[in-house]
Amino acid sequence: MKKPLILLAFSLSLFSCDYILKKQDKGADTDSIGKENVVMGTDKDKNGCVLSAGYRWSVLKNDCIRPLEDGYRLNSVQQVEDESPVKSAFVIFDEDKKHAELYLPDTNAGIIMDADGKNVFRKGKWSLHSDKGYSLKQSGQLLFVGAQAVKEGQVTGDEDEQS
Template sequence: MKRNLFIVVIIPFLLASCDLILKPRDKDNEVDLGDKKVVLGTDKDEKGCVTSAGYMWSEIKNGCIRVFEEGYRLAPYKNEAEATEEDNEQATLNAYIIFNEEQDKAELFLPTSSKSIILKRESEGKPYVNNDWMLESWKGYVLKKGTEIQYVSAIAQEKKFVGSDKVEQ
């Protein structure tokens, strides 16, 4: 009786397990990036960061980081006449900043650039600057290119609702 149970239950289970183990798994982890396919975890940039997992090289941290986990998010700035609902839903348009321990450098990660920009400040209370870029601390953070505001921290954009149709400023 035990022998029949072994043949009927155990052997089919073992054969099914071998079939699952021996199947190639690369297809499960493939991502289609247009004209080329990338197996997740194998696409490293020149610094060794796995870009498909969201890692980017940080000069300040001297390693691979996920800026959306470690950085401060800056949303694109549009005045109310230019803003659309679609703009608010575009998470890929966000910029991120991280700071060094001394707080005298800020690293800027823009959505349109694969390299970061290091901004420096002369002393506490002064803005972080690099060429045309300037990061000021005002109700959160404001990032300007020249005199034009490009990004603001999400905190600066939030509006509070007080339970009625009125928006609290």
């Protein structure tokens, strides 16, 4: 009879010590982090897209999309030539290829571009050429190219127009 009582008392003391230590650790963590609790994934835009998860509102798709998964990647020419940090733009197209939506690095909203002739989309100073791979220009200056152009060596770094 004594053994079960001793075992029960020992078990209760272990559980109470564990409870006290966890309570003290919890207090230490909240002091080091701060008084506000941070909840990931609560940074939604006005359309309900979770920006921290990579979602952006698409006017063309009328839905939250992840440009990284749904769009075509355009790599920065500077990144290709200078091995600078990765900055990519992404582009998606509507079903009839009359409009393109451009997502630039460090922006949350897309830019709607209209087809302007065969294989060219324009919006203001931006032009997207899609004849031999994708290339994105701002005011005539090549800034982004499709990954295929990088693989094939079409980006050379000189100022001559690529054909």
